[in-house]
Amino acid sequence: MTALQRILRPAFWRLDDWTSRVFGAAWNPLYNLGALGFFFYWIVAISGIYVYVFFDTGVTEAYDSVAYMTEDQWYLAGVMRSLHRYAGDAMVVVMVLHLIREFAYDRLRGARWFSWLTGVPIILLVLASGITGYWLVWDQLAQYVAIATTEWLDWLPIFGEPVARNFLAPDALDDRFFTWLVFLHIAVPLLLLLALWLHLQRVSRPRINPPRGLAAASFTALLVLSLVVPATSHAPADLAKVPTVLDLDWFYLGFYPLLDLWSHGTVWVTAAILTLTLAAMPWLPPFRRPAVAQVDLDNCNGCARCAEDCPFNAISMEHRTDGKPFDREAVVKDSLCVSCGICAGSCPTATPFRRAAALVPGIELPDATLAALRDRLDRMADADGQQVYLLACEHGVRPETLQRPGVAVAALPCVGALPPSFIDYLLSRCGAAGVYLAGCAEGNCHFRLGDTWTEARLDRQRDPGLRKRVPRERVRCDGFEPHQSARLRRSVATFLDNVRELPPQEIPSARQLGARFGRAHGDGGVGSS
Amino acid sequence: MIRALRYVGQAAVLAAFVAVVGFFSSNPSFRHFPEGEALLKVSFSHGGDRKVECRKRTREELAELAANMRSALDCPRERVELRFEIDLDGVPLYQALLPPTGLAGDGPSRVYERFALPAGRHVLDLRLRDSRRSEGFDHVAREAVEFAAGESVAVDFRGGEGFIIR
Numbered sequence: 001m002t003a004l005q006r007i008l009r010p011a012f013w014r015l016d017d018w019t020s021r022v023f024g025a026a027w028n029p030l031y032n033l034g035a036l037g038f039f040f041y042w043i044v045a046i047s048g049i050y051v052y053v054f055f056d057t058g059v060t061e062a063y064d065s066v067a068y069m070t071e072d073q074w075y076l077a078g079v080m081r082s083l084h085r086y087a088g089d090a091m092v093v094v095m096v097l098h099l100i101r102e103f104a105y106d107r108l109r110g111a112r113w114f115s116w117l118t119g120v121p122i123i124l125l126v127l128a129s130g131i132t133g134y135w136l137v138w139d140q141l142a143q144y145v146a147i148a149t150t151e152w153l154d155w156l157p158i159f160g161e162p163v164a165r166n167f168l169a170p171d172a173l174d175d176r177f178f179t180w181l182v183f184l185h186i187a188v189p190l191l192l193l194l195a196l197w198l199h200l201q202r203v204s205r206p207r208i209n210p211p212r213g214l215a216a217a218s219f220t221a222l223l224v225l226s227l228v229v230p231a232t233s234h235a236p237a238d239l240a241k242v243p244t245v246l247d248l249d250w251f252y253l254g255f256y257p258l259l260d261l262w263s264h265g266t267v268w269v270t271a272a273i274l275t276l277t278l279a280a281m282p283w284l285p286p287f288r289r290p291a292v293a294q295v296d297l298d299n300c301n302g303c304a305r306c307a308e309d310c311p312f313n314a315i316s317m318e319h320r321t322d323g324k325p326f327d328r329e330a331v332v333k334d335s336l337c338v339s340c341g342i343c344a345g346s347c348p349t350a351t352p353f354r355r356a357a358a359l360v361p362g363i364e365l366p367d368a369t370l371a372a373l374r375d376r377l378d379r380m381a382d383a384d385g386q387q388v389y390l391l392a393c394e395h396g397v398r399p400e401t402l403q404r405p406g407v408a409v410a411a412l413p414c415v416g417a418l419p420p421s422f423i424d425y426l427l428s429r430c431g432a433a434g435v436y437l438a439g440c441a442e443g444n445c446h447f448r449l450g451d452t453w454t455e456a457r458l459d460r461q462r463d464p465g466l467r468k469r470v471p472r473e474r475v476r477c478d479g480f481e482p483h484q485s486a487r488l489r490r491s492v493a494t495f496l497d498n499v500r501e502l503p504p505q506e507i508p509s510a511r512q513l514g515a516r517f518g519r520a521h522g523d524g525g526v527g528s529s
Numbered sequence: 530m531i532r533a534l535r536y537v538g539q540a541a542v543l544a545a546f547v548a549v550v551g552f553f554s555s556n557p558s559f560r561h562f563p564e565g566e567a568l569l570k571v572s573f574s575h576g577g578d579r580k581v582e583c584r585k586r587t588r589e590e591l592a593e594l595a596a597n598m599r600s601a602l603d604c605p606r607e608r609v610e611l612r613f614e615i616d617l618d619g620v621p622l623y624q625a626l627l628p629p630t631g632l633a634g635d636g637p638s639r640v641y642e643r644f645a646l647p648a649g650r651h652v653l654d655l656r657l658r659d660s661r662r663s664e665g666f667d668h669v670a671r672e673a674v675e676f677a678a679g680e681s682v683a684v685d686f687r688g689g690e691g692f693i694i695r
Contacts (some may be wrong), residue, residue: 019542021535021538022535022538022539022542023535023538023539023542024535029542029546040604085554086547086550086551086554089548089550089553089554090546090550093546093549093550125677144561151641151643156642160630160636161574161639162574162639162641164572165574165641168572168683168685168695169681169683169685170694171695172695216547217539217543218543220543221543221544221546221547222547222550224547225547225550225551227552228551231554231555239681240680240681241679241680241681242561242562242567242679242680243561243562243680244560244561244562244564245558245559245561246558246559246560246561247555247556247558247559248555248558248559249553249554249555250553250554250556251550251553251554256559257559257561260561283676323535362624390650487575525556
């Protein structure tokens with residue numbers, strides 16, 4: 001699995017980067033695949049409701065009513081029929097891309113297992129929705145799909161009578177069959193909607209609507225396609241004849257030729273193995289699970305900022321258990337935590353200026369404590385004030401490739417894991433000329449919301465905001481794909497030149513420097529805050 | 530200029546997307562059934578005789594039963610398996626023993642088979658045994674059928690009517 005990810009991931013880095021340049025990060029279709037899937041679902045639903053108005057349920061009426069829509073009322077019902085089909089196809093395309101992309105970025109493990117696992121039935125329900133739709137037209141393609149599907153289903157010993165007997169001869173089929181089909185074609189998409197709702201249950205602030213511009217452009221593109229290449233039917237179904245050459249919709253019916261090539265049992269076994277493998281992927285090796293966030297109640301005042309900022313709803317605010325005079329306390333649900341550290345970045349007690357007591361915030365990652373980060377930054381301090389601190393996300397450009405003279409590099413699990421007070425600390429106490437935060441590419445944060453929250457904190461629009469005394473021109477935050485190390489190095493070099501040209505800022509006092517270096521050398525904890 | 534290029538790029542990406550959607554929505558064509566052949570489907574659902582003949586209960590046996598269970602005949606539920614054979618132009622095409630369905634083996638036996646045949650005139654010999662006999666057949670039919678290319682012919686069986694070509 002990892003080998004496949006190693007191939008796919010760089011391809012997506014480049015594709016993401018290229019589409020971001022063309023569309024901008026906010027409109028990047030690859031960052032909005034799930035939202036586009038929802039959008040196409042709504043197009044399918046609305047066009048389907050319109051088409052249903054004209055649809056007749058009957059052996060001959062079904063085909064005739066679809067033909068009426070396609071030929072007589074082509075300008076509206078025909079367009080709706082085409083939109084219904086093409087939006088359904090587009091939904092499969094974005095669904096498959098979404099799946100491959102999340103796999104490539106390994107966004108399926110740990111707390112993400114739930115979204116991944118609930119995505120598997122979504123695939124099956126999408127396919128079932130499309131397949132039942134193709135039956136309704138009752139043309140030769142519908143006949144082929146109906147017979148192939150029921151023969152395949154009959155392999156399972158669950159039906160009293162072979163279902164395929166319904167299509168044995170022309171007089172075997174009755175109108176009630178179409179009533180049943182219409183029920184299926186409405187019920188399955190409703191189940192799909194339920195599954196989509198479930199899919200998002202463990203995601204905080206899910207993006208289910210694409211940006212309006214992208215939605216409008218996608219809809220326009222589908223509309224143009226519907227007008228230029230309207231969806232059409234095959235010849236009417238005739239159970240006394242065998243459909244021979246078929247124009248398959250490969251998005252929904254792509255596996256049907258296998259039913260001609262392989263035995264039905266083999267196709268069932270293959271489908272079962274593929275489905276189970278897909279479902280089991282979050283638990284397949286190699287399994288890496290860093291330690292989850294831990295709450296320190298002595299320092300938690302129940303402010304709920306961590307719960308607000310958590311991208312996976314892993315933190316809940318519960319009744320206080322330690323008798324302290326606060327209403328609530330943060331509680332981490334281990335199974336939902338992805339160890340991004342964004343909670344530590346949001347904690348108001350996570351201030352590196354604390355010297356009288358050990359730096360233990362209300363919540364943080366045990367494997368990436370803020371005290372250890374402060375020690376590391378202290379050790380990199382440069383007294384001449386000409387150095388830029390580059391704090392890089394581990395999921396972006398590899399930090400070890402960024403070491404340059406005048407640049408002190410430290411890695412973070414996510415840029416959102418850095419409390420803004422650390423920026424103040426670096427500039428006022430560590431003699432930094434500037435602080436550069438390098439996160440994931442805009443809109444493609446590995447932990448979904450780290451870059452968004454960081455920008456909002458730096459702009460003082462979200463607590464904890466950057467203190468007003470911090471000169472904003474000495475702080476920069478950008479996003480990069482992992483392969484863009486050269487671009488990041490250039491950007492940092494330019495930033496370094498710019499901040500060096502700024503008027504000198506207040507130099508930390510000797511006492512402060514002494515305290516800092518003294519603590520860094522091991523006589524720790526002594527100093528002023 | 531750069532903005533114009535971006536618009537062109539966006540249009541190109543969307544055009545490529547709908548081109549892929551539009552093309553694979555109905556292309557390439559797939560040949561499901563060979564040219565010049567016809568399809569013979571054979572399917573029926575039919576229950577054979579009981580495996581063991583009904584037996585009249587003795588007076589003692591009836592006395593041992595609850596009053597509401599005193600049926601004069603003891604009829605074990607299980608049915609015989611069917612022996613079904615098809616010859617095409619005198620050559621065996623299909624031979625099968627069709628077991629009864631159901632947990633108690635008391636349901637009808639079922640068959641659903643399909644055969645691609647060269648188009649043209651063919652003679653079908655159909656034989657079915659649904660009784661306890663060990664040799665011979667209870668239902669036999671011989672039909673000469675004209676199979677047009679691309680035509681689907683179904684063979685069904687109903688207890689009271691025998692074999693039906695549909």
